[in-house]
Amino acid sequence: MFGTSGVRGPFGGLITPELAMSLGHALAATGLDRVVVGHDARTTSPLLADSASSALRSAGVDTVRAGQVSTPALARGVEFTDSDAGLMITASHNPPEDNGFKLWEPSGQAFGEARRAEVEAALNALEPAYASWDAIGAEESAEQLTAQHVDALCDAVDIDGSCSVVVDLGNGMGNATVEALLRLGCEVQTLNATPDGRFPGRPSEPTAATCATLCSVVANTDADLGIAHDGDADRMMAVDETGSFVGGDELLALFAREVVSDGERAAAPLNTSLVVDDVLEAQGGSLTRTKVGDVYVAEAALDDDVVFGGEPSGAWIWPDEALCPDGPLAACKLVELVEQRGSLAAQRATLASYPLRRTTVETDQKAEIMARVRDAVRQTYDSERISTLDGVRIEYDDGWALVRASGTQPLVRLTAEARDERRVDELVEEVRQLVDDAR
Structure with a gap:
């Protein structure tokens, strides 16, 4: 049931309140004592979060309710809240009729194959075990996770505020990008900034086709770059100052070139362009290719000499900061790169271009x-x-x-x-x- 990015599907089909409750009981059966639960802005997300939290508490597991939050804030929040695991209700960049579940370790890393298999086995053998009336799990609120995420973003970059940035949030959960860039002194203009799980502004996945408005706004203003997030803000894509959409392989190459030194490695999936190999080879570094899925990139990033990981789809991981794909962190890192290295279009021009x-x-x-x-x-x-x-x-x-x-x-x-x-x-x-x- 659990793919590389959790489980997703149509609400009322694969994804139901009953499945959310079963998942809560399955997590309890794996021995967890405390779980932080968050959700995105989809119309069905709050009730799925309620169902999962109710099942966890009924099985004697304490729950921490993070409310409406981005996936990277929730993933980081497992450690912040001293929880054993994180449960995020989201279908990421899927259409509004879908929903799903993502599971996170205290390290901020997504559940790996072994943990996913353990949860699936508990689901398949499920016989809900209820705590006695006086031993049900406690519930507390942790709606400060976004603020803590913003603090971490500001600490992770050196930005002097000279950039003008257009941020297209896609009616999703990427407001930490806006808050961090404003705090760092940047000029920020937003598009589709109101969280709305129907995604009325544009489809949730940030692609060249769906980000046409962002490209136009950047091209017709004095903005230095544009940023686009998906619904749960684990992804980040970009537009250069000419209004041209920046390909994921180009971003991967630019980020890797900035971070990887002689003898170090970056991690990326099998479908990554040769341009990344070329860039790293020129710096004395190398690329380790993984299975497709940010969970596999994160696993490779556990090695000491892997200093960056990413996927061309827009998931970016700096293991010294977090083991989850963090769209707002990537946005801040890209603004930092433009401030320190100059024009994003000019930086792209230094890369080879292979069809x-x-x-x-x-x-x-x-x-x-x-x-x-x-x-x-x-x-x-x-x-x-x-x-x-x-x-x-x-x-x-x-x-x-x-x-x-x-x-x-x-x-x-x-x-x-x-x-x-x-x-x-x-x-x-x-x-x-x-x-x-x-x-």
Whole structure:
């Protein structure tokens, strides 16, 4: 049930108050004594938080109610509130009809495979155990988590306030970015700043297509850059001063170049561009490729010599600060980078540009298709060119391609990169044919 980013689905379908209660009892069955519970602005989130909290307390677990909060604030709040785990009610960047659950360790890291498996086993074997009437869990409020998050952001960067920034919150939970930048002296203009789980301003996921208004505003003002968050603010994407959307691989390369020194590493998933390898190699560093999912990037970031991790989708991790993807932290780090290194457009211009294609195939038979693709690839390509760490990645002399099942949606994702446009189109068609033959 739990994918790489928790569990998500349509409210009233997969996600119900009954599932929230079962999850609360399952968490109690794993031996937790104290859980901090928060939720995003989706219309169904408060009642799911109520259901989960009620089940936890009825099983004798103390709950800390964080209220409406961003995912990074909740993840950091597990330690702040001295809790054993964090439960965030959110579907992140999914559409408004969806909801879901994310689980967090006291370290601020998402539950890994072992912890997720433990919770799933408790769910599957569930027989709710209720505490006696005089031993139910206590409940307290911790609505200060956003303020504590803002304090941590301000401490994490050196900003003199010379930047003008447009922040598109997407009607989500990224207000910590605004508060921190204002406190640091920046000029800030906001778009879609009112939390609203219907996401009336734009779709929740910040992409080049959904951030057209942000691009236009930045292009037609004297802003130095634009920032965009998703619904729960664990993601951050950006727009340079010309109004051009900055690709996730470019951001990953810029952040990694700023942080990684000789002999150090960054961590990123298998679908990351070669431009990141090039940047790190020039600095004497290297890139460790992980499975897709910020939980795997965070696990790699536990190594002492991994000083940064990220995903092109917009999740960024500085392990010295936090092991959760933190959109507001990334926003502040990017403003710091622009203040210290100059124009974001000029910094982008120093990066190589390789054509990269990403597309998807809709299917409700992900597992079967991926099994057939693996078999076909093993019969077609030399073994040293194949990685099955996460999906199927094929290395070519002049590029690479990845076929991978989505962890949260009924999709198979196809990604390819090469040194020129003609070749990347050939690679996309090659792996698309593999998937078509497997259907």
